[in-house]
Structures are given as C-alpha cells and as structure tokens.
Amino acid sequence: MCRQSATVCLIKSPTRQHRLIGPLALRLRTLADPRHRRGKRHSFVSVLLVACSAVLTGARSFAAIGQWAASAPQDTLARLGARATTVLNVRIAPSAATIRRVLNAACPGGLADLLGSDPAGADTLAVDGKSARGSRHGEIPAAHLLAAITGAGLTVTQLRVPGKTNEITCFDALLAPYDLTGVTVSADALHCQRDHARFLVEEKKAHYAFTVKRNQKNLHRQLATLPWEKASAKFYDRTDAHGRLETRVVQALTITDLGVDFPHAVQVAKIVRHRTQRKTGKRSRETVYVITDLASREASPERIAKIVRSQWIIENRLHFVRDTAFAEDASTVRTGHGPDNMATLRSFAINTLRASGHANIAAGLREMSYDGFRRPLDLLGLA
16 A cells, blocks of 8 residues: 555655656656556656646646646657657557546555655655545535745645544654755644654654644643743744734744653744734734743744745745645546546646746746646757
C-alpha cells in the first residue's frame, strides 16, 4: 500500500534518490504504470507530461487537459513523447478519456512525492490540511488533503486523509520519507500532539513549534498560569493588511524547570493579537500559545513570531492560490485518485512558476497561456 493512499497502489513511495533523479520525464519513469499491459496506446509518462504542461497553462479539469492535448501541434506532441503512427509518423494526442483514466489510477503518493520540492535544508516547514469541496459526491465525503510546504512557498508533498480518520493519524506518514534534520516544523493546534513531538525530535532530528489552544485543555491551562510577568524577552509587530490593523506582542519563557508536561519542550511563547477592522472599527483580542523544543538562543521572540507567520504560508500561498487560480473548490473531479492527483498537478504548477520567478501565480499562468504549446514545455525542460 502506498503510504499516501487510502487504497492499495502498485508501488512503494519513491525514495529521495528517485525524487532527485533529474529531469521531469526521468523522474516520472520511476512511477509504475497502473494500467493493464494489454490495450495501452499511449505511454504513461507522455500522458503525465501532457497533464503537467496543460495545467501550467491554467487547465482546470480532465476535459480542459484533453482539449489542450487535442489542439497541440506535432512538434509539441513530439517533445511530450506522444504516440506516433508507424506509417506517416504522425503524433497522436491522448484523449480526455485516456487522461482521465490515467490520472484516476496513478499512485497519488508517488506522484506527489516526485513532483514536490525537497525540504532538506529548509528553515521551516508548515503542515496543514484542506478539503477539495467539489469532490464530495452523495455520501462520499470531500477529499481532505494534508500538505507540507517550505517557508519559501514550495510544496513538498501531500497525503489524502482516509475518510474515517483525521489529519492526526497521517502526520507521521506525510513527513516520514524526508530528511528534516534541523528543520522547524510548524502546525496548528490540531497537531499539538505528544507523539508528533517525539517523532520530529527523536526520529527526524527536527524541531517543532506547535500552536496550543483550548483543544488541549490541561496543557493550555498550564501555559496560561505560567509566570509571564517574569518574561523579559518581548517582540512587538504591527501589520496593516486584509482590511485590518493587527498588533502582536510576543513573549517567550524558558520552561525547563517549570514542570510543563510536553515531550522535549524547552520554551513557550505567548502571543497576544490586537485586531482593529478598518471598515467597522471593531476591535478584538486573541491570546495563543506556542510550544517548541527550540531554546532561547535558537529562537528569540522575533524568530518565534516568524515561525508562526510561516504557518500562514500554506494557506496564503498554496490553498488560497489553488482556489483562486484553479477554482479547486468548484472542481467536480471526484472518482478514484483524481482529486488527489489534480491537486498535485496544481501544486506542481505553482512550484514551477514560483521557482522561475513568478510571484503572482495567476499572472504566470496567463503568461504561459499566451504561447501555450511552447512556454510550458520550455519551463519543464522538455527537449
């Protein structure tokens, strides 16, 4: 069983050597073709390359990918490795039905790993989940995808959370294949779990910074009663965005001798957020705590504030972008591994555009579409 699939797949997850093998086409060749050997007319890799290229131009569905392929000229199909007839050597594009079958059956874990970024050496890594709302069908719940993204905004991988469980059970499996030595992993309050802390520190040699809210009642109560008046290290920050003015005060306190019961915990930060809505003038205040194994010499209040902000990257630079640029929540891809693999292709397109210098993903997609049969292939390094 693939570590990233709720159903049985044909291969194990790719190793780090597979992920770093080089050109995209070579990496994809390490992924097993899920189709029966009889009746195959198009190569597995060429269909995946067609999908990668079409999504880079803004294609949002199997039908759109198929339409892009059907309109592609002969030189583009040749670069993609499309099937050629034996008599006239005419390249034939895969149909939308073929593309749908392949993407519904391809191993989602392997594809996500092969198309993701390597987190080794990253400063921070944020973990969070998102539901693809349009994938809900009858009594079948929407696909819920747990993803990891670096502080630079590059998606590492994703995992589909099985329907009868939640993100907590998938946390270790998501990060297990990666070298996270020295990386600080941040997560929201749901993942403030003792087993997660042990896994990161003891097995992955990484650091953690978990938000603590009232879902962890005892821990939250214990942190709230710490002697915060003795916290001499403070950091003040102010932002004016999204229609609100927000002021944050961050205090940090070393807790090694204060009896806090959490594995490897060394320091706790108290973050008080004061918000004022520009339009209405409404004011609000929120207090959250962050627990970490980073000592004060490794993480000042200012650095802790930066780590907490890095957790927002996964929402602002991945989930929000997939919703706005690709209309992911409106997508009705529902069957098989389709929702997982389409989300992976969207994340790969975002990674590719961001790595090539496009800060605005929507503008990058438009630029690709202006010469939609050459620019995407050039960007993917397809000769």
